Amino acid sequence: MISVRVPGLAPPTLPLALSPVRAGFPSPAEDRMEAGIDLQAYLVADPLATFLVRVAGDSMCDAAIQEGDILVVDKGLTPRHGDIVIAAIDGEFTVKRLHRKGSRYMLLAANPDYPPIVPAGDQELQIWGVVTACVRKFR
Incomplete structure (x- = not known):
């Protein structure tokens, strides 16, 4: 907190x-x-539905999200196409942009070095919340 x-x-x-x-x-x-x-x-719009998470990795660098940043995540918001979300695929957490194509969802990195994550039929995709802000310290 x-x-x-x-x-x-x-x-x-x-x-x-x-x-x-x-x-x-x-x-x-x-x-x-x-x-x-x-x-x-x-x-923080809804303190009871909000949590913070620290970023590891560079898969979202082109969305201005860098390693060490703290993301403000609202689990009360309904995720929409294009939102940056905290998602879990079979228990593995990641921050990615949510993309909907027809009835299928995929998770897109904001770095061309990372391929899209398309859940296979037997994989469970859970959206834990929508990223609403990014906090970064410079010193």
């Missing part, structure tokens, strides 16, 4: 700039801050 909430105590908030930061030249006029943001409230 990221944190433990104690009833009656306000969640910690961090300052949030009023203007988005540009990847070009900075403007000194854009240094105003708004009240703050509760990162847990921002990242």
Whole structure:
């Protein structure tokens, strides 16, 4: 878990700039801050249905998901075609993009070095949740 909430105590908030930061030249006029943001409230829509998982491997690198990232996963959402999901095939967990073709499902990596995972007739595919956010530390 990221944190433990104690009833009656306000969640910690961090300052949030009023203007988005540009990847070009900075403007000194854009240094105003708004009240703050509760990162847990921002990242987690349904705390009772949400869990976190750390990424291992590089199969989703072209979706900007890298080894060591922490994924926010909502198991209460209905998975849709194109969603990034946490799935299990015969008990082996993976993070992949869910692809539906007719009545068949497959799991697609976001790295051309990995082939699609197409469950065979005797394999069980379970979707554990939909990835809703990715958290990465730079330092």
